[in-house]
Amino acid sequence: MIGDALLLQLGYNATLVTIGATLLGMAAGVGGTFLFLRKRALVSDAISHATLPGVALAFMVMVTLGGTGRNLVGLLSGAALSAAVGLLLVSWLGTRTRLAEDAAIGSVLSVFFGFGIVLLTVIQTMSAGQQAGLEGFLLGSTAGMLRSDAMVIAVSAALTLALVLLMRRPLTLASFDPEYAVSIGQNVRRTDLAMMGLVLAVTVVGLKIVGLILIVALLIIPPVTARFWTERTDRVVMISGAVGGLSAYVGAALSAAIPAVPTGPIIVLVGFVLFALSLLVAPGRGVVSALARHRRHQRRVHLRQGLLAMAQGQPIYENMTLRLLHRQGWARPDGVPTELGRGRASRALRDESRWQVIRSDPAFEAATAQDDGLTDIETVLTADQLAEVDARIPRAEALA
Amino acid sequence: MNGAEFVPLSLVPLLTGICVAVACALPGNFLVLRRQALIGDAISHVVLPGIVVAFLIGGTISTLPMLLGAAGAAVIAVGAIEAVRRLGRIETGAAMGVVFTTMFAGGVLLLEQSDTSSVHLDVEHALYGNLxxxxxxxxxxxxxLLDPQALASLPVELPRMAATLLVVTGFIVLFWRPLKISTFDEGFARTIxxxxxxxxxxxxxxxxxxAVAAFDAVGSIIVIAMFICPPAAARLMTNRLEHQLxxxxxxxxxxxxxxxxxxxxGPLWIGMQxxxxxxxxxxxxxxxxxxxxxxxxPHRLRGSAAPVG
Structure with missing residues (x-):
């Protein structure tokens, strides 16, 4: 069953929804990257919560006009309108009053959502219209979706993705280096507006699939995940799109295959699994690689300090140092240096004395900048320079 | 409306609502000033997985385990946000976004997968409560109000919220000076x-x-609103912290x-039922x-923020 779903074998509607979700996930991943890079990730939370009153009002208007209130295009238009109002209010509160952006986000989010709940309770008491399903906008529900709705979602997700890809270049520039973007004549304010427009589009299209509470995850988790793998903006954008698409695809397929699994939460959880994996194993920024780096550094420090202690005939008490020295074959388990260890120790001491000479000499300033107490000075200075340094070491011949 | 109608029907929800609002708004003042306003948002989202897990373990919908579950989830969330922020070197907002959406999604999924049809436990309830x-x-x-027998059947939410309000107020009164100093000038606070x-x-x-004490009675949404809106509005009225509170x-x-x-x-006034x-x-x-x-x-503009910025 799950295999069927992943291979898009679960019927026309489920396939359409899965494809739509995948496209939306990619659009969200790419669009979310720009939000993340501009450190405005949570603005999307305000936008998504602000859709609720719009959905409810659109429903009421459509019912008043004599419809059933189930027209998806109508509901989504309402959502887009009220989300835009919410977005304007966030930026108005953030720029025209002294409130910080997080307070602006939080107040718009909670107030719009609260007002939406009020409208939902009003709708519950209305006799006309088919109200069932409006709650689906909270957490996303793709089960039993009409074919026309699935079509709307697939097409609008494809359009959103196309839009994001079209605007990739100016957005990348504005989020990576706003000052430079301004200097080459780009209107960053307009680019920002466009970015918010994209986020709004992603949110509105995602309402039916992921739901308004969790859509923010689709905009935040992929870029954060992608950031672990690369330092380059253009690659973050691509990886993030891939992560978003993959989470949405797997999530939507699982939700279609397993009963009572709502689409939104499962997509978010798949995305989180990708995030957690990246947090752990990504090269460079991942936890495992950071731990390995830390261990390597720790080893070098212990060995270095151990060698220096041996060279100066001091006893070593630190167990880890003893163990490391022994494993290198530089010392016996009780800390007495071996022949090899003695040679290493005197080399370490000579290295240390050389460093000491150049540390106090401004002529070697560039070389001193690489002094971290571990680097071998022979990798920093030329042979001639070393000879000059050695000449200035007091009793250098006694050490060598 | 007379007492015979008002006291049984409206007095308790009204007082509970006030207690919730004030208990959230008081710490909210500091959160807003410290730019941590969205912590309330994050906490109120993760309350759901907390109560679901507590329900799955305990099997009943009694209050204490659920409060413990919610509190546990809140602590885990705060820890997880900090861990993601530090381990991944990610800015706070994004770290919060990752953690609270994931925990909320997990809560919803657990809820849908487990048999909770026999009890009153659903997402909507956690979101907008039932004041x-x-x-x-x-x-x-x-x-x-003076009759001990009647008082015994007072809904437990009211005394619980009142106690919470007392605890929160006590904390702020007790730590008033350090809170104030560290909110406005953390560096200075550390030097002293x-x-x-x-x-x-x-x-x-x-x-x-x-947040945890409040969600049961009133749901998450009001908690977020009360953490942020009254303090933010108060911030635009004055420059003095005492007055702002x-x-x-x-x-x-x-x-x-x-x-x-x-x-x-309101709905009755405009002819709805x-x-x-x-x-x-x-x-x-x-x-x-x-x-x-x-x-x-009077102090809505940035320029008027003379002493605090």
Whole structure:
């Protein structure tokens, strides 16, 4: 069953929804990257919560006009309108009053959502219209979706993705280096507006699939995940799109295959699994690689300090140092240096004395900048320079 | 409306609403000033997985395990946000976004997968609570307030919220000076020997306590609104922290009372038959208050922030 779903074998509607979700996930991943890079990730939370009153009002208007209130295009238009109002209010509160952006986000989010709940309770008491399903906008529900709705979602997700890809270049520039973007004549304010427009589009299209509470995850988790793998903006954008698409695809397929699994939460959880994996194993920024780096550094420090202690005939008490020295074959388990260890120790001491000479000499300033107490000075200075340094070491011949 | 009707039906929800609003608005003042306003948002989202897990373990929908579950989830969330922020070197907002959406999604999934049909536990309830259902059955009028027998059937949410309010107020009074100094000038607070990080953590825990105690009665949405809207509105009214707290308490109370009344009786005035969600209405009113202060508040502009910035 799950295999069927992943291979898009679960019927026309489920396939359409899965494809739509995948496209939306990619659009969200790419669009979310720009939000993340501009450190405005949570603005999307305000936008998504602000859709609720719009959905409810659109429903009421459509019912008043004599419809059933189930027209998806109508509901989504309402959502887009009220989300835009919410977005304007966030930026108005953030720029025209002294409130910080997080307070602006939080107040718009909670107030719009609260007002939406009020409208939902009003709708519950209305006799006309088919109200069932409006709650689906909270957490996303793709089960039993009409074919026309699935079509709307697939097409609008494809359009959103196309839009994001079209605007990739100016957005990348504005989020990576706003000052430079301004200097080459780009209107960053307009680019920002466009970015918010994209986020709004992603949110509105995602309402039916992921739901308004969790859509923010689709905009935040992929870029954060992608950031672990690369330092380059253009690659973050691509990886993030891939992560978003993959989470949405797997999530939507699982939700279609397993009963009572709502689409939104499962997509978010798949995305989180990708995030957690990246947090752990990504090269460079991942936890495992950071731990390995830390261990390597720790080893070098212990060995270095151990060698220096041996060279100066001091006893070593630190167990880890003893163990490391022994494993290198530089010392016996009780800390007495071996022949090899003695040679290493005197080399370490000579290295240390050389460093000491150049540390106090401004002529070697560039070389001193690489002094971290571990680097071998022979990798920093030329042979001639070393000879000059050695000449200035007091009793250098006694050490060598 | 006379006492015989008001006391059993509306007194308890009204007082509970006020307690919730003030208990959230008080720590909210510091959160807003410290730019941690969205902590309340994150905490109130992760309450759901907490109560679901508590329900799955305990098997019943009794209050204490659920409060413990919610509190545990809040602590885990705060820890996880910090871990993601540090381990991944990610800015706080994004770290929060990752953690609270994931925990909320996990909660929803657990809820849908487990058999909770026999009990009243659903996502909507956690979101917008049920303030209106806090009916005091045994009350007959104002005299019931002095009648121990009637008081015994007082909905437990009210005394619980009142106790929470006391705890939160006590914390703020006790740590007033360190809180104030570390909120405005963390560097200075550290130089005079204040331990600012435990203090910051304690503040977040206070906020979590208020949020967890409140969600059961009123749902998450009102909690987020009360953490942010009254303090933000108060911030636009004054430059002094003492006055800001006073304003925020006033605004919170106003929002609770006005919101409850409008939700209960407003629809009747315009010819509809049923009341609307009180929690939603209280949040809406608090937003309107913020809107008014953002338009006319004496200190709404950035330039007027002389001492604090």
């Amino acid at each position: 209106e259902s806090l009916i005091w059955l045994d009350a007959t009028g104002w005299s019931s 020997g204040l331990r600012t990080s435990p203090l910051g953590l304690a503040l977040v825990i206070m906020a979590a306590i208020a 006073a304003w925020s308490v006033g605004f919170a109370t106003l929002a609770a009372v006005l919101g409850y009344v409008l939700a209960g009786y 049923d009341s609307v969600s009180a929690a939603g209405m209280i949040a809406t009113v608090s937003g309107l208050i913020l809107g008014v202060t953002a338009l006319v508040g």
